[in-house]
Amino acid sequence: MIPDILSPGQYDTVYNSLSLVIAAQLFTAVFLLIALPRILPRYRQAITVAIIVCGIAAYHYFRIFDSFREAFVTEAAGGQGDYAQAAGAGFNEGYRYVDWLLTVPLLLVELIAVLALARSVQRGLLVRLVPAAALMILLGYPGEISGDNGIRGLFGLLSTIPFAYILYVLFVQLTKSLNKQPVGVRRILSQLRWLLLLSWGVYPIAYLLPMLNLEGADAWVFKQVGYSIADILAKAVYALIIFRVARIKSFDDDP
Amino acid sequence: MIPDILSPGQYDTVYNSLSLVIAAQLFTAVFLLIALPRILPRYRQAITVAIIVCGIAAYHYFRIFDSFREAFVTEAAGGQGDYAQAAGAGFNEGYRYVDWLLTVPLLLVELIAVLALARSVQRGLLVRLVPAAALMILLGYPGEISGDNGIRGLFGLLSTIPFAYILYVLFVQLTKSLNKQPVGVRRILSQLRWLLLLSWGVYPIAYLLPMLNLEGADAWVFKQVGYSIADILAKAVYALIIFRVARIKSFDDDP
Amino acid sequence: MIPDILSPGQYDTVYNSLSLVIAAQLFTAVFLLIALPRILPRYRQAITVAIIVCGIAAYHYFRIFDSFREAFVTEAAGGQGDYAQAAGAGFNEGYRYVDWLLTVPLLLVELIAVLALARSVQRGLLVRLVPAAALMILLGYPGEISGDNGIRGLFGLLSTIPFAYILYVLFVQLTKSLNKQPVGVRRILSQLRWLLLLSWGVYPIAYLLPMLNLEGADAWVFKQVGYSIADILAKAVYALIIFRVARIKSFDDDP
Amino acid sequence: MIPDILSPGQYDTVYNSLSLVIAAQLFTAVFLLIALPRILPRYRQAITVAIIVCGIAAYHYFRIFDSFREAFVTEAAGGQGDYAQAAGAGFNEGYRYVDWLLTVPLLLVELIAVLALARSVQRGLLVRLVPAAALMILLGYPGEISGDNGIRGLFGLLSTIPFAYILYVLFVQLTKSLNKQPVGVRRILSQLRWLLLLSWGVYPIAYLLPMLNLEGADAWVFKQVGYSIADILAKAVYALIIFRVARIKSFDDDP
Amino acid sequence: MIPDILSPGQYDTVYNSLSLVIAAQLFTAVFLLIALPRILPRYRQAITVAIIVCGIAAYHYFRIFDSFREAFVTEAAGGQGDYAQAAGAGFNEGYRYVDWLLTVPLLLVELIAVLALARSVQRGLLVRLVPAAALMILLGYPGEISGDNGIRGLFGLLSTIPFAYILYVLFVQLTKSLNKQPVGVRRILSQLRWLLLLSWGVYPIAYLLPMLNLEGADAWVFKQVGYSIADILAKAVYALIIFRVARIKSFDDDP
């Protein structure tokens, strides 16, 4: 699925997108770290997890960026010619799953932590959401690295089961707890779930692309840009909204 | 527009300018980080955003600097010969837009935050300025990467609309709010807007250069140096003035 | 024992596992560092040691990862061919012992420190556990780097003596002290010892592999993945459980 | 003026000197950062500027060191042969001016800040010293990069005017203010000015060398070592003395 | 004295030793930095100096490690062949003196600072110990880099004079002051001096090796390992003991 040739424009587009994600994730983490003391201790766990998530993402994007730069090379002066796959260096498509395995469960921890629910309710949600998230990623991986569309389809299907379960818990079960949240944050939290749905939805759709015969350099560039936007929404923007919730609740509790 | 040949002196001039920007942005960020506790909590949001802006700029300039060094090479002993465009590595002119997309809206957030206006006024300004700034950059990008002067002109024109709108908000609408600022800072804030106008103006002018047939190595070197100075003014010097405003206001509020 | 050839899939599996360990150790350290102020001073020593252990592991995995990448190379476009051992660069199997020499004694210090026992009891445990742990690693090293299975067996046996002694101290002698711990943490601490047994057990088993003639690329890849999982359990997960104990005890002491 | 050949001993001498400066500047900055909380808030501005100065110097010396290593190469085994200028990489003599442009004005800010004079006196000194320092460096630059001794002499002369003015302000005008300093620090501050004179004097002298026909490898090595010592005195040692002044004054104000 | 050939086992031994020192110094510094707030302000100066010493050592060992890796190369697959001296890269034996010049005087400052003696006694010790330590290193350097055994002997002798003087001050003059220390730390401080003697003694002995015709790869590897152990004892272990003294004294002063 990795294209053999990228035009200079395609190369620069991917280059710029990947670098944008590094900057967005890294400096969201730095921002939250500096702003942490302005949050009440009770909500710091959520923000700390958000820092970790954006930090891990930045680390992985540094590697993805370097891997991309090594994987496509040209001989043209000033880089103004077609980029071909390099000898001996490849773009590791499965690498994103390493990131997801760590960050996707933590994104749910982040959300639950900022709600500051009763300890038993919180535990109940976490023991269901975290393993489901890990399972979802682990089941998707064999499909991603397989060249066979049948295997891809099968594991994609299996992975969708925990995905559906996570959405069920978030949109059906969590709804009752939302009513116990201060009025000011209820609307934000509900928007946050929609942001989550929208951004997370990108990943299973991207997973389908090879099965839809949507191959070629353009499709691949489009996919990388799509991943980049989804990752910024699902981690950095998501973290900033969680931060805003924590700020409002800090102010409500201790004006 | 990227020149084929740079003399050693031209090469060193760009090299020194780009490195100067790294040092200025990085250590402005470090300075503000160390000085942050001396600011009242109410104004820390503004300084935190300033740290993030200078940090993002330093990150991008590290990449621009490395990209420049790889893009121009010589075979002469001691580097004392002409530098030509390298095979397989180019100077990515569009890369600055990645930086601007993140930092230009934040520069406006920084300014609004230090004013510490009533919450609703602040929101009103942000929902107008931030999207306008993002739009301005996004509209300029297709013109920048296009080789066609017609497309360049068209998108430059489109991008100027949000630019004009931002200046209108800053110079017409914001003026009323300035009167509510303590006397001591009013003058500084007004100077700050002029610094902003002066430094931001550099970018659309540089954008015009290829359309004025101002090509050649000298023009390009001049442009890189101009960008460097404008970036230091628009981010580092700007941040230090914002810091001074925050210090004065901190002292006024809690002498 | 290092395989001559790795398939692209095997190469990526090891690559992804090693990178996963870097991220897990590094960000566990960062998490604990940010969360440290939420722990009572009395338990901070334990968490500080946990930060150091995960930090040292991250440092060593950076080197192991780079060493792996240099040690196996391919000439195939996009890295889609077999990877062979590189000329002039090897994977340094003995390097893990450098890590263990520092971290294994510290893992025991971490455990003892979080118990916050009487000073004399604590000293008594440390003077037995720390030298035993160092001895265990030092005795294993000559066997590991020797090509001779007899020497391997001999030193493996010698190394097992301090290993058995450590387990004896932890599971027999420490048990009395556990009864003095608050009820809420007793169960966690007992689980922690089992986690320790389970994860530490991986290393002597991996040590036996060459003696069982379990050679070949698959066995080696399996061993690297096994080490990676064991290292995450024995350091990062272990540290997070220690952190939870410290949190509960902090809350018990100063609700 | 850059020599064509360095002996191994000359190479190592420059290598060791440059690395010594990195360590000295970097760890002076780290030391001051850790010690900052032990200074009264009123004197923290001075120490913060000192941290920034040493940090900027460390950053530039990292580049100078790498540039030196790339600029001189040998083919001899173990590096035990003559080092010649590399093809395509040069030692950038003008690069130090980038550092000075930022740090020399800040060194004066550092000194004025630790005096903690009345706000108007302080402003009066800064508006004279800072522009003079920037002018001195900017005027020296064209002379430094010119190959012509006439131009070198002319700009050296022009640059000496602001230099003399700075010394006049420091040694004549500032003297009155020194009398308002606590007795214990008066002597240290006076020594500090002599340290400044001594170390700053090295730079115009080094500037003269090419005009005195003091060329050759030995002269160049001597100059690099001289710069290194002067930079350590003018920034790191200077910062530590400023720190001592701040400590004594902190103790006097709040014993 | 640098060997022409290292076996893979010898190469790995030096590699592992040097990396061990990096980890030990770096993480001792990190540990002390995190633990600093648990020390009374009065003893923080000592711990801050200890952090700086271990930090400087870590920095130098990073360079020594990289220099070693570049200086010895092999062409054998998997690195399983003899390593020879590389063309154009050498192992810089004199580089350790750069480290010592900064750290050896600071090790004495660290010791004196933790004693927290009367200001005048402290000053009296420092003005004798610090210059003596710097002189000892400076006098040893010309001998180290000279290939002539006569010069080596002469400067070794000269360097021994300040060395003997330092030991005299520490073991004769300081003894009176030790009696004013709390009983609990007196024994530790006396052990600390023996650790100092033992570890410092390694350096003059290593200095003698070339004069004893103890050449060859084994002797050199032995020397590198010896230096590594001595450096860990003289800086990291030493710092941890100083830390323990500071902890006990902090507790005695403010229980």
Ligand SMILES: CC1=C(/C=C/C(C)=C/C=C/C(C)=C/C=O)C(C)(C)CCC1
């Ligand atoms: C359902 C499904 C998948 C879901 C992936 C998701 C939901 C990933 C979320 C990633 C996030 C949130 C990353 C953040 O930056 C897979 C594994 C593609 C396999 C196909 C089926």
Ligand SMILES: CC1=C(/C=C/C(C)=C/C=C/C(C)=C/C=O)C(C)(C)CCC1
């Ligand atoms: C109006 C206009 C532009 C404006 C760019 C601006 C105003 C950029 C500001 C950048 C800053 C402030 C960077 C800080 O370092 C473009 C995009 C060049 C396109 C042409 C029209």
Ligand SMILES: CC1=C(/C=C/C(C)=C/C=C/C(C)=C/C=O)C(C)(C)CCC1
């Ligand atoms: C008994 C035994 C061994 C034990 C090793 C252990 C117990 C290592 C633990 C490592 C840990 C906990 C690492 C953490 O990441 C050796 C040396 C393999 C040699 C063979 C006998």
Ligand SMILES: CC1=C(/C=C/C(C)=C/C=C/C(C)=C/C=O)C(C)(C)CCC1
């Ligand atoms: C008078 C004069 C000069 C003065 C330079 C000075 C005074 C530099 C100070 C540098 C410092 C203090 C660096 C700190 O590390 C120049 C520019 C060489 C040009 C010739 C005339």
Ligand SMILES: CC1=C(/C=C/C(C)=C/C=C/C(C)=C/C=O)C(C)(C)CCC1
């Ligand atoms: C007496 C003597 C020497 C002493 C060196 C010492 C005492 C070095 C101590 C280094 C330390 C403590 C490093 C810490 O990591 C030299 C210079 C070898 C030259 C020969 C005579």
Ligand code: NA
């Ligand atoms: Na590339």
Ligand code: NA
């Ligand atoms: Na691959």
Ligand code: NA
């Ligand atoms: Na170049």
Ligand code: NA
């Ligand atoms: Na390009």
Ligand code: NA
């Ligand atoms: Na590889």
Ligand code: NA
């Ligand atoms: Na090897």
Ligand code: NA
């Ligand atoms: Na070199």
Ligand code: NA
């Ligand atoms: Na040059």
Ligand code: NA
């Ligand atoms: Na090597």
Ligand code: NA
């Ligand atoms: Na050498």
